[in-house]
Amino acid sequence: MSNYFNTLSLRDQLAQLGQCEFMHASEFADGVNALKGKKLVVVGCGSQGLNQGLNLRDSGLDVSYTLRDAAIQEQRQSWKNATDNGFTVGTYKELIPTADLVLNLTPDKQHSAVVGEIVPLMKKDSCLAYSHGFNIVEEGMQVREDITVIMVAPKCPGTEVREEYKRGFCVPTLIAVHKDNDPRGEGLALAKAYAVGTGGDRAGVLMSSFIAEVKSDLMGEQTILCGMLQTGSLLCFDKMIEKGMDAGYASKLIQYGWETVTEALKYGGVTNMMDRLSNPAKLKAFDLSEELKVIMRPLYNKHMDDIMSGAFSAGMMEDWNNDDKNLLGWRKETGESAFENAQNTEQEISEQEYFDHGILMVAMVRAGVELAYETMVAAGIKEESAYYESLHETPLIANTIARKKLWDMNNTISDTAEYGCYLYNHACLPLLSDFMTNIDTDVIGRGMGLNDDSVDNQRLIDVNAQLRQHSVEKIGQTLRGYMGAMKKIV
Amino acid sequence: MNSIAIQNCSVSFSDSFLLRDISFTLELDQHWVILGPNGSGKSAIAALLAGFGELKAGSIQGLPSRVSLVSFESQRQLIERELDRDESDITDEIFEGTQVQEILLEDCVDSQRLERLIDLFEFRTKLDRGFRNLSTGETRKVLLMKALCSNPSLLVLDEPFDGLDVASTKILKSILEEFKRKHPIVLVLNRFDEVPDWVTHFVYTKSVSEGIVTYGGIAHVIARDNKLAMESLNQLVQLTKTDVFFPEADSSDAVPELNPVDPLVRMKDVSIAYGDKVIFEHLNWQVDPGQHWQVVGPNGSGKTCLLNLITGDHPQCYANDIFVLGFQRGQGESIWEIKQHIGYVSSALQWDYRVSINLMNVILSGFFDSIGMYQKATDQQTKIATQWLKLLAMDARWDQPFSQLSYGDQRLILIARAMVKHPHMLILDEPCLGLDDLNRQLVLALIDRICRGSETTVLYVNHHQEDAIDGIEQILTLGRG
Numbered sequence: 019m020s021n022y023f024n025t026l027s028l029r030d031q032l033a034q035l036g037q038c039e040f041m042h043a044s045e046f047a048d049g050v051n052a053l054k055g056k057k058l059v060v061v062g063c064g065s066q067g068l069n070q071g072l073n074l075r076d077s078g079l080d081v082s083y084t085l086r087d088a089a090i091q092e093q094r095q096s097w098k099n100a101t102d103n104g105f106t107v108g109t110y111k112e113l114i115p116t117a118d119l120v121l122n123l124t125p126d127k128q129h130s131a132v133v134g135e136i137v138p139l140m141k142k143d144s145c146l147a148y149s150h151g152f153n154i155v156e157e158g159m160q161v162r163e164d165i166t167v168i169m170v171a172p173k174c175p176g177t178e179v180r181e182e183y184k185r186g187f188c189v190p191t192l193i194a195v196h197k198d199n200d201p202r203g204e205g206l207a208l209a210k211a212y213a214v215g216t217g218g219d220r221a222g223v224l225m226s227s228f229i230a231e232v233k234s235d236l237m238g239e240q241t242i243l244c245g246m247l248q249t250g251s252l253l254c255f256d257k258m259i260e261k262g263m264d265a266g267y268a269s270k271l272i273q274y275g276w277e278t279v280t281e282a283l284k285y286g287g288v289t290n291m292m293d294r295l296s297n298p299a300k301l302k303a304f305d306l307s308e309e310l311k312v313i314m315r316p317l318y319n320k321h322m323d324d325i326m327s328g329a330f331s332a333g334m335m336e337d338w339n340n341d342d343k344n345l346l347g348w349r350k351e352t353g354e355s356a357f358e359n360a361q362n363t364e365q366e367i368s369e370q371e372y373f374d375h376g377i378l379m380v381a382m383v384r385a386g387v388e389l390a391y392e393t394m395v396a397a398g399i400k401e402e403s404a405y406y407e408s409l410h411e412t413p414l415i416a417n418t419i420a421r422k423k424l425w426d427m428n429n430t431i432s433d434t435a436e437y438g439c440y441l442y443n444h445a446c447l448p449l450l451s452d453f454m455t456n457i458d459t460d461v462i463g464r465g466m467g468l469n470d471d472s473v474d475n476q477r478l479i480d481v482n483a484q485l486r487q488h489s490v491e492k493i494g495q496t497l498r499g500y501m502g503a504m505k506k507i508v
Numbered sequence: 509m510n511s512i513a514i515q516n517c518s519v520s521f522s523d524s525f526l527l528r529d530i531s532f533t534l535e536l537d538q539h540w541v542i543l544g545p546n547g548s549g550k551s552a553i554a555a556l557l558a559g560f561g562e563l564k565a566g567s568i569q570g571l572p573s574r575v576s577l578v579s580f581e582s583q584r585q586l587i588e589r590e591l592d593r594d595e596s597d598i599t600d601e602i603f604e605g606t607q608v609q610e611i612l613l614e615d616c617v618d619s620q621r622l623e624r625l626i627d628l629f630e631f632r633t634k635l636d637r638g639f640r641n642l643s644t645g646e647t648r649k650v651l652l653m654k655a656l657c658s659n660p661s662l663l664v665l666d667e668p669f670d671g672l673d674v675a676s677t678k679i680l681k682s683i684l685e686e687f688k689r690k691h692p693i694v695l696v697l698n699r700f701d702e703v704p705d706w707v708t709h710f711v712y713t714k715s716v717s718e719g720i721v722t723y724g725g726i727a728h729v730i731a732r733d734n735k736l737a738m739e740s741l742n743q744l745v746q747l748t749k750t751d752v753f754f755p756e757a758d759s760s761d762a763v764p765e766l767n768p769v770d771p772l773v774r775m776k777d778v779s780i781a782y783g784d785k786v787i788f789e790h791l792n793w794q795v796d797p798g799q800h801w802q803v804v805g806p807n808g809s810g811k812t813c814l815l816n817l818i819t820g821d822h823p824q825c826y827a828n829d830i831f832v833l834g835f836q837r838g839q840g841e842s843i844w845e846i847k848q849h850i851g852y853v854s855s856a857l858q859w860d861y862r863v864s865i866n867l868m869n870v871i872l873s874g875f876f877d878s879i880g881m882y883q884k885a886t887d888q889q890t891k892i893a894t895q896w897l898k899l900l901a902m903d904a905r906w907d908q909p910f911s912q913l914s915y916g917d918q919r920l921i922l923i924a925r926a927m928v929k930h931p932h933m934l935i936l937d938e939p940c941l942g943l944d945d946l947n948r949q950l951v952l953a954l955i956d957r958i959c960r961g962s963e964t965t966v967l968y969v970n971h972h973q974e975d976a977i978d979g980i981e982q983i984l985t986l987g988r989g
């Protein structure tokens with residue numbers, strides 16, 4: 019197997035990378051009908067598997083689970099997840115041959131092995147679905163010709179997919195049909211019905227391609243989403259300790275700070291996040307982020323280049339074959355960091371204080387979001403994809419840090435994201451060391467403490483204009499507006 | 509003596525009505541209003557202050573010697589007295605009754621005040637009229653004038669504004685305003701918005717019936733400066749009014765009809781277990797239209813689990829023989845087809861309802877079975893939601909964030925959210941959990957209204973016997989309870 023993307027002509031590469039369209043609600047009028055009465059068999063019952071399955075069943079579809087033999091014999095957590103929820107569980111041999119749609123929701127790392135095992139058991143003319151295109155795009159998995167291959171990728175962790183469904187809503191979802199495996203032209207109809215079954219249509223569905231999904235997903239998760247937050251957490255914490263601040267306060271400011279400042283992104287993008295600062299603080303954050311963008315741009319370009327060329331996935335797969343030596347080592351290192359082990363203070367920190375004392379964090383978020391977005395768009399990814407994979411997901415990842423710091427973030431995201439995150443972190447820490455020597459507690463930890471909030475009018479106007487006119491703000495406004503009819507009325 | 513102290517009094521008013529175990533202290537610089545549902549003892553407490561009723565137990569101290577009471581009862585007595593004097597059937601003369609003037613002078617101590625009152629109420633020309641020729645409103649005014657000029661040191665007025673026209677109401681209010689500077693006033697009122705500003709304390713009465721005997725009592729005495737309690741009291745009074753009505757359903761998007769011959773719920777041999785732990789087994793249960801059920805049982809007996817099997821929130825509903833609201837579970841129905849028939853309230857829902865949203869939108873979300881609002885409501889839906897807010901006396905606060913409400917008010921809003929669509933079934937899982945006494949009564953009053961005043965079948969889970977609701981007759985007991 020070889021990297022699928024690299025086998026395509028440039029024309030095809032660009033065409034598939036540039037695919038991403040917001041689908042109108044009327045395109046889902048047929049509901050789950052295309053899957054009604056068909057047999058859905060989910061492989062794996064972890065975060066996505068269990069939660070997608072619960073939603074699909076509650077939408078009136080026939081769902082059962084197949085697990086590897088060992089998981090059934092040892093009655094592992096995945097087996098408990100399925101049986102406690104009243105699902106039928108069977109071996110591949112028992113269930114795969116009965117399936118009209120097989121949902122492969124095992125970890126990406128296992129896909130080659132799992133798909134290799136199940137495809138021969140699959141019924142003629144059935145359908146195989148993924149929630150992430152890594153196996154197809156990066157590993158070049160080739161699936162039997164009669165089988166339709168689709169992707170339905172919720173842009174959220176599995177627990178969120180379920181919780182939002184129960185509230186009568188869902189999470190934005192990307193769907194795609196693998197061009198090489200759509201023998202009867204039914205892929206789109208099946209993908210749409212699957213997306214309706216998980217509730218995705220209520221939050222907005224983007225018609226994408228396997229390639230656009232994989233390349234943008236990898237880029238987002240490595241850089242702004244996980245990498246930037248990890249690096250930022252470590253740097254900001256160490257700086258506050260160096261300046262003699264209380265470790266408990268520093269720890270709390272960072273753990274909940276990301277969540278608090280990025281929450282503002284959900285409502286009104288980078289502009290709104292920056293608007294939460296006082297005028298002098300906003301100008302400061304703007305200057306810092308401009309500086310950060312210059313320093314970090316080459317790193318963002320490198321990540322994008324490595325993702326495009328396949329170098330990233332090749333390197334990671336090497337680590338897979340080396341018993342995850344790098345991944346496990348880096349994971350251990352993160353677990354041992356000073357930030358990770360600091361006890362939070364009991365002291366209350368108000369919502370506004372997270373902004374006022376976290377000017378550098380705000381600057382890092384702005385720099386990371388804009389850089390990731392700009393880099394993706396420059397590489398040929400559509401603005402819509404780039405927006406979802408950068409700005410949109412940042413608050414979701416920040417939530418995981420608020421739960422249990424970096425450990426929970428790295429535990430929740432996929433191994434692929436975690437691997438990319440560590441790569442970024444290791445490159446970014448030294449890159450920012452000079453920058454950090456000039457940083458003091460006025461921008462991280464204590465606030466600027468000015469009695470006078472006055473600023474130069476013209477400069478403020480210029481900065482506001484630059485923030486507002488950025489392309490991520492424009493597409494963000496449109497996409498958040500699309501969701502208008504479906505959006506939470508807050 | 510500068511206070512009236514009633515201690516543990518039980519007072520009999522008839523064979524079928526007693527005040528039981530009431531205690532309170534009324535300082536002579538206070539002014540009280542007594543509110544409460546009909547028949548719960550408001551008038552009895554007023555009458556007790558005027559010396560009526562037969563004291564069975566307890567003690568009353570500091571009651572002034574001159575107490576004047578104006579009530580329907582005192583009005584009726586005066587009219588009856590006049591009827592008894594009518595001997596026209598014997599004398600064959602037309603009897604017009606005692607002259608108004610004579611009646612007014614009967615116990616007048618302050619004739620100057622009487623003269624003023626006569627002018628104020630424009631009674632000058634009616635003084636020589638026969639009492640029997642007066643209208644009800646006019647006899648009421650006579651009683652009021654009589655009471656006021658007898659110089660009482662405690663004035664007790666039971667529904668004084670009832671039957672008075674606007675002008676007279678205004679006059680009476682200004683007279684009371686003056687009177688209260690010297691002496692305490694106790695009012696019995698039916699409506700919260702009639703309570704004058706100068707009232708310092710609010711008494712809320714409640715009653716229980718045991719066989720044919722009703723026992724009235726005091727549930728709460730609340731000082732005006734206790735803002736939170738005051739708001740709840742306002743709602744409680746509103747909800748226990750006799751003429752409460754429920755807002756209509758949304759005519760353009762009504763919940764579909766069910767086949768009337770089907771039960772609402774039918775469970776056959778249902779068993780629930782987590783791993784090896786059995787919650788309950790072999791349960792057979794049927795809920796028919798028109799029934800109201802209470803589910804009781806100790807902690808862990810599976811009450812919530814049972815309700816979740818109905819709402820579809822328990823995943824094992826797919827692994828059991830369950831028929832719910834038109835659907836045999838596990839045959840390709842979606843949970844939204846079931847949920848549309850169900851209104852649901854529990855403390856778990858209250859925890860889940862953490863989205864930032866105002867009261868109006870919480871109620872509106874009931875039309876969509878969603879937590880938070882993701883669709884635009886129609887004008888009609890907004891109108892209906894407003895009516896519900898009005899019913900709960902929260903319409904002025906429609907834009908307030910839900911999260912800022914008291915626990916009890918959140919519960920009321922969630923019940924309204926559950927009811928807006930007029931569901932076939934309302935499921936209440938421990939709706940009083942975590943509520944203080946006043947809020948509990950509020951929630952119970954609302955549920956009681958729903959049981960009696962709507963077509964909705966209620967399934968009610970609770971722990972406490974004292975939270976039983978009259979209209980709920982069927983009981984399912986789980987576990988060894």
Ligand SMILES: NC(=O)c1ccc[n+]([C@@H]2O[C@H](COP(=O)([O-])OP(=O)(O)OC[C@H]3O[C@@H](n4cnc5c(N)ncnc54)[C@H](OP(=O)(O)O)[C@@H]3O)[C@@H](O)[C@H]2O)c1
Pocket residue numbers: 061062063064065066067085086089094095096097122123124125126128131132149150171172173174175176430431432
């Ligand atoms: N997590 C997210 O935020 C997210 C979001 C969108 C899409 N996705 C995609 O969803 C898919 C599943 O991810 P996930 O996060 O749900 O994974 P997960 O929670 O790790 O669950 C994986 C499941 O697969 C089973 N499994 C593991 N190794 C296996 C093997 N060799 N053969 C067969 N089964 C195996 C596991 O059960 P046993 O070990 O007991 O067999 C477990 O039930 C991935 O493609 C991922 O990219 C994830």
